[in-house]
Amino acid sequence: MVKRLLSLNGLAVLGAVINHASGWGFTAMFWWTDRYQAGPVPDFSGLGTASYYALRAAEQLIMFSIPAFLFVSGFFVAFATGRRRESLGWKPVGVRIRDLAIPYIFWSLALLAGKGALGSFDRPLGYLQSLAFGRAAAPYYYVPLLAQYFLFSPLIVPLVRKHWKPVLLSAGLLQLTVHVARYPVLLGRDVAVAQWVVIHSPGWFFPQTCFWFVFGAFAGFHLSVLKGWLVRWAALLPALTLVSAVLAFLEWELLFGLSGREWLPPAVTALDSIYAGAMILTFIAFDDLRPPFTKQLGELGARSFGVYLMHAPVLEVASRAAYHGAPWILGHQFLFQPLLTLAGVGVPLAAMIAIDRSPVRRCYKYIFG
Numbered sequence: 001m002v003k004r005l006l007s008l009n010g011l012a013v014l015g016a017v018i019n020h021a022s023g024w025g026f027t028a029m030f031w032w033t034d035r036y037q038a039g040p041v042p043d044f045s046g047l048g049t050a051s052y053y054a055l056r057a058a059e060q061l062i063m064f065s066i067p068a069f070l071f072v073s074g075f076f077v078a079f080a081t082g083r084r085r086e087s088l089g090w091k092p093v094g095v096r097i098r099d100l101a102i103p104y105i106f107w108s109l110a111l112l113a114g115k116g117a118l119g120s121f122d123r124p125l126g127y128l129q130s131l132a133f134g135r136a137a138a139p140y141y142y143v144p145l146l147a148q149y150f151l152f153s154p155l156i157v158p159l160v161r162k163h164w165k166p167v168l169l170s171a172g173l174l175q176l177t178v179h180v181a182r183y184p185v186l187l188g189r190d191v192a193v194a195q196w197v198v199i200h201s202p203g204w205f206f207p208q209t210c211f212w213f214v215f216g217a218f219a220g221f222h223l224s225v226l227k228g229w230l231v232r233w234a235a236l237l238p239a240l241t242l243v244s245a246v247l248a249f250l251e252w253e254l255l256f257g258l259s260g261r262e263w264l265p266p267a268v269t270a271l272d273s274i275y276a277g278a279m280i281l282t283f284i285a286f287d288d289l290r291p292p293f294t295k296q297l298g299e300l301g302a303r304s305f306g307v308y309l310m311h312a313p314v315l316e317v318a319s320r321a322a323y324h325g326a327p328w329i330l331g332h333q334f335l336f337q338p339l340l341t342l343a344g345v346g347v348p349l350a351a352m353i354a355i356d357r358s359p360v361r362r363c364y365k366y367i368f369g
Contacts, residue, residue, distance in 0.1 A: 005072045009069065010296070014341075015064065017344035021337055021344055028322075033045075033331075054334065063245075067276040074218075075217065078221045086157075088157050089154070103306070103365075105131065107313070107367075108137075110313070138312065148205075156213075156217060160214060167214060171214040176273075177197065179273060181193070230284065234282075244278050306352050307349065314343055
């Protein structure tokens with residue numbers, strides 16, 4: 001099971017890279033259009049093209065990434081607790097948060113220093129907020145989020161061990177509340193309660209993702225219960241995964257059209273969560289299958305945190321290098337996206353291997369975790 005979850009972690013970090021690469025793809029398609037064709041920007045003429053739908057499909061398929069990360073983290077918290085202890089102690093919690101915080105602060109400060117070198121400065125309070133809420137780079141919100149779950153672990157663990165049904169139900173309802181509240185906000189409706197819920201549940205805060213960590217802890221403590229359920233329903237899970245992915249894709253296009261906006265930034269919906277859950281369960285249910293590149297995914301999963309931290313600046317540098325040095329490639333997403341994905345995974349892995357084999361390898365854990 002541990003090897004299977006490492007492969008899931010590897011698949012999730014690959015999905016995270018693809019997700020953020022597609023974000024740069026949309027930037028190139030709509031806001032950098034003047035670099036490869038005449039006309040004003042933003043230019044939304046690319047909506048409805050093959051490139052647009054390819055980016056949307058990629059964006060949809062990887063919606064399981066953050067849920068998978070949190071599920072695996074919750075499982076390993078239960079695994080670390082063991083069968084004899086009632087809860088996870090505060091000392092291992094402190095060690096886990098330290099191991100997250102040091103590499104995270106290193107990369108955050110490096111990115112903020114880079115922005116300063118380019119003339120983008122902030123107030124001292126702004127820098128503190130960037131570190132506290134993961135604002136140095138778009139994907140970094142995940143680290144303060146995961147740190148919260150580790151802090152809550154000594155409280156979550158005994159509840160999930162003894163009262164998993166009401167805990168799972170409560171976490172699911174809390175997460176569903178956030179997703180449901182998001183719909184009127186996306187559509188531009190003036191619903192005060194929905195706006196309050198959305199404002200008070202940003203990405204770095206636990207309410208909109210809490211079910212995944214709790215579900216992972218449940219799987220760690222009650223794996224036999226989960227597997228018993230999976231045996232009965234495994235045959236339906238691949239179909240549920242496919243159907244929910246298609247429905248979530250269509251749902252977002254419908255929301256986009258009803259919103260009346262020129263562009264609607266991506267956000268997780270209730271159907272996305274159904275797809276993510278089905279995808280995770282399918283991956284676990286068919287643990288006897290060994291698809292191609294399983295070993296490589298496991299190795300990538302073992303290095304996932306370092307790749308996650310480093311891929312954001314790599315993608316930005318690569319995208320801006322294309323903007324200035326090879327703008328023609330921005331108009332060819334079927335070439336631009338594979339190159340970005342290759343850079344987003346390959347450059348961090350190469351850097352990790354190089355440092356691990358260098359005289360400064362003692363610094364490895366402080367840079368990559």
